[in-house]
Amino acid sequence: MALEAQGRSAPEPPEPPSDRAGGARKGRRGLAPYLLTLPGVAWLVAFFAAPLGFMFLFTFYDGTIDIGYSFTSDWPQTYVEAFTTYDTQIIRSVIYALIVTVATLLISFPMMYWIAMKGGRRKNLFVLLLLLPFFTPFLIRTLAWQLVLSDQGIFLGTLKDIGLLSADFKLLASPLAVISGMTYNFLPFMALPLYVALEKLDPSLLDAAADLYSSKREAFLKVTLPLTLPGVFAGSLLTFIPSIGDFIDAEILGNPNTTMIGSIIRRQLLVNQDYPTGAALSFLLIAGILVAVFLYARALGTEELTG
Amino acid sequence: MANVRLEDVSKAFKSAVAVDNVTLTIDEGEFFSLLGPSGCGKTTTLRMIGGFEEPSSGRIWLGDDDVSGLPAHKRDVNTVFQSYALFPHLSVAENIAYGLKRQGVLKDEIGPRVEAMLELVDLEGYGHRRTTQLSGGQQQRVALARALVNRPQVLLLDEPLGALDLKLRKQMQLELKRIQSEVGITFIYVTHDQEEAMTMSDRIAVMSAGRLEQVGAPQDVYELPATSFVASFLGASNLLEGEIEGTSGEITKVHLRVGGTVTLPAGRLPYSDGPVAVGVRPEKLHIQATDSSEMDKADNAIEATVVSSTYTGVSTSYECATSDGTRLIVYVQNLERSASPPGAGERVRLTWDPDHTFAVAKPERKDARAANDRKG
Numbered sequence: 182m183a184l185e186a187q188g189r190s191a192p193e194p195p196e197p198p199s200d201r202a203g204g205a206r207k208g209r210r211g212l213a214p215y216l217l218t219l220p221g222v223a224w225l226v227a228f229f230a231a232p233l234g235f236m237f238l239f240t241f242y243d244g245t246i247d248i249g250y251s252f253t254s255d256w257p258q259t260y261v262e263a264f265t266t267y268d269t270q271i272i273r274s275v276i277y278a279l280i281v282t283v284a285t286l287l288i289s290f291p292m293m294y295w296i297a298m299k300g301g302r303r304k305n306l307f308v309l310l311l312l313l314p315f316f317t318p319f320l321i322r323t324l325a326w327q328l329v330l331s332d333q334g335i336f337l338g339t340l341k342d343i344g345l346l347s348a349d350f351k352l353l354a355s356p357l358a359v360i361s362g363m364t365y366n367f368l369p370f371m372a373l374p375l376y377v378a379l380e381k382l383d384p385s386l387l388d389a390a391a392d393l394y395s396s397k398r399e400a401f402l403k404v405t406l407p408l409t410l411p412g413v414f415a416g417s418l419l420t421f422i423p424s425i426g427d428f429i430d431a432e433i434l435g436n437p438n439t440t441m442i443g444s445i446i447r448r449q450l451l452v453n454q455d456y457p458t459g460a461a462l463s464f465l466l467i468a469g470i471l472v473a474v475f476l477y478a479r480a481l482g483t484e485e486l487t488g
Numbered sequence: 489m490a491n492v493r494l495e496d497v498s499k500a501f502k503s504a505v506a507v508d509n510v511t512l513t514i515d516e517g518e519f520f521s522l523l524g525p526s527g528c529g530k531t532t533t534l535r536m537i538g539g540f541e542e543p544s545s546g547r548i549w550l551g552d553d554d555v556s557g558l559p560a561h562k563r564d565v566n567t568v569f570q571s572y573a574l575f576p577h578l579s580v581a582e583n584i585a586y587g588l589k590r591q592g593v594l595k596d597e598i599g600p601r602v603e604a605m606l607e608l609v610d611l612e613g614y615g616h617r618r619t620t621q622l623s624g625g626q627q628q629r630v631a632l633a634r635a636l637v638n639r640p641q642v643l644l645l646d647e648p649l650g651a652l653d654l655k656l657r658k659q660m661q662l663e664l665k666r667i668q669s670e671v672g673i674t675f676i677y678v679t680h681d682q683e684e685a686m687t688m689s690d691r692i693a694v695m696s697a698g699r700l701e702q703v704g705a706p707q708d709v710y711e712l713p714a715t716s717f718v719a720s721f722l723g724a725s726n727l728l729e730g731e732i733e734g735t736s737g738e739i740t741k742v743h744l745r746v747g748g749t750v751t752l753p754a755g756r757l758p759y760s761d762g763p764v765a766v767g768v769r770p771e772k773l774h775i776q777a778t779d780s781s782e783m784d785k786a787d788n789a790i791e792a793t794v795v796s797s798t799y800t801g802v803s804t805s806y807e808c809a810t811s812d813g814t815r816l817i818v819y820v821q822n823l824e825r826s827a828s829p830p831g832a833g834e835r836v837r838l839t840w841d842p843d844h845t846f847a848v849a850k851p852e853r854k855d856a857r858a859a860n861d862r863k864g
Contacts, residue, residue: 383573385569386575388540389569389573389574389575390586391539391559391560391561392538392567392569392635393587393590394561394562396561399561399590404575408577
């Protein structure tokens with residue numbers, strides 16, 4: 182999806198088979214694209230659509246794993262209760278994810294602009310350097326942040342020792358720590374689509390803008406930005422969607438007041454085994470994201486996604 | 489009034505000198521071409537006039553204004569880029585209106601001006617289309633309209649027809665010429681195609697290795713090339729090495745290395761004595777049997793052996809070799825069905841009018857060959 186959103190021209194529809202081809206061959210050729218998608222479709226149905234369907238069914242049930250589950254006609258109440266109980270965490274998750282999306286955009290746009298425009302032959306090296314830390318697992322990276330941000334860690338500890346920070350200064354277990362960690366962890370999801378969009382930008386378009394009386398600033402606003410908007414769009418989705426459901430950063434770097442909806446869902450499903458509530462929260466989240474994405478696509482006017 | 493003036497302009501990049509001390513005056517309303525092989529500095533020269541590159545030294549004048557340090561967006565010059573560089577996120581009409589909007593032209597005025605431009609380039613009704621839906625030739629016209637709509641003092645064209653196929657290119661050459669005479673704007677046209685340059689230009693500047701080789705009207709640069717590079721870049725050169733014998737009155741004599749003496753009008757020599765190369769264009773040569781008595785006494789003549797002949801319908805081209813191995817190309821129009829055209833191995837006499845003879849400094853053979861390679 183990310184790449185398609187980048188596309189300056191929509192992919193061409195497959196060419197109609199030539200008239201010379203016989204009927205049987207024509208039929209087989211027409212089927213080929215569908216046959217090629219079969220493994221992927223089967224995989225998605227078995228491991229994504231089906232579990233999702235079961236999850237959805239759970240939201241119509243009531244009970245726990247001990248007393249068993251039964252259908253309830255009062256199922257809307259499950260949604261209402263889930264939302265009213267955890268509205269704080271839901272809203273917090275949305276706010277954190279929004280901040281993270283904006284932060285990654287602000288950090289990676291100048292960086293990727295520089296690599297794409299001025300990187301020269303070393304472009305790929307710079308991108309690799311950016312990605313290198315992300316070759317380690319998510320959890321390890323976050324634990325490393327915990328060490329870095331800890332009260333007596335190498336940074337805060339040193340600063341406190343030399344008296345630049347007061348002894349009770351804290352970073353860990355704060356919203357700032359959670360958002361910083363998430364910004365770091367989701368940076369590549371924003372940076373890479375941006376890079377693809379910026380790298381594809383034909384520098385002669387900027388010459389053309391200058392030729393047509395645009396100052397550097399105007400050329401950026403009228404040419405660079407609109408043409409990299411698909412990259413901004415793709416990057417925002419790839420950052421916003423996973424970060425809204427993230428729970429690792431909040432659990433490792435946060436405190437009870439930074440709990441995000443991902444943690445709640447995980448707890449409902451795996452600890453409390455309250456499947457109906459967990460499932461209802463998941464679907465509230467999915468519905469919320471779909472609405473947000475739709476509004477965002479409308480606002481950005483990304484034709485590729487809204488048709 | 490001079491429209492564009494370059495004074496001792498040079499441009500050095502990190503690794504090489506791209507443009508070396510170019511001085512040039514381009515008149516108002518002129519169709520002026522910068523011609524040369526790739527890497528000769530013609531595009532860099534154009535980009536400096538456009539303001540996309542800053543000269544390392546020298547000055548550039550636009551009318552009475554020194555624009556040397558002025559950035560591109562402040563110059564009254566517009567460019568048609570080689571790749572067209574149309575904005576893919578804008579429609580055809582929005583592309584054309586782009587420059588007008590930036591200049592703050594009133595909305596009521598933009599619409600009609602865009603329409604008039606679409607008409608000029610034969611694209612009425614295409615305004616709402618996306619540029620990506622257009623063919624190469626159409627994109628080229630949009631690029632032209634987008635530049636011309638701003639009514640610049642000078643229009644720069646960087647190999648604008650390079651991406652088109654031959655037929656479309658020929659058609660666009662005529663079209664560009666028509667549009668230029670309609671709008672009356674100075675065109676500076678960069679190309680590596682000598683035929684294109686000769687077809688369209690009022691004057692041509694031939695460039696090689698960052699330097700100007702010769703500036704002049706197409707027939708002047710073709711008929712009387714000033715350097716061996718120009719001679720070989722604009723067609724087959726047929727250069728014969730020799731030694732200047734001397735000038736008496738209107739006539740200069742050059743003794744050829746292969747033997748014999750040729751004459752040419754005085755004043756065509758690059759210097760007055762020493763080794764020199766004389767040349768003649770292939771279509772100016774006549775081919776005849778060695779025992780023929782048709783020859784005019786005043787004509788230059790040289791004996792050679794036919795190496796090969798190629799029949800191309802309109803004409804036949806002969807490759808001949810003199811006794812010292814110099815190759816000469818001869819084009820003979822097939823006016824009649826010749827009963828016995830000279831065949832390979834036959835000894836022939838080549839003659840030509842002294843007035844068709846030019847002289848250049850003795851070619852540094854490497855240069856001449858390199859120029860021929862690049863043409864191929």
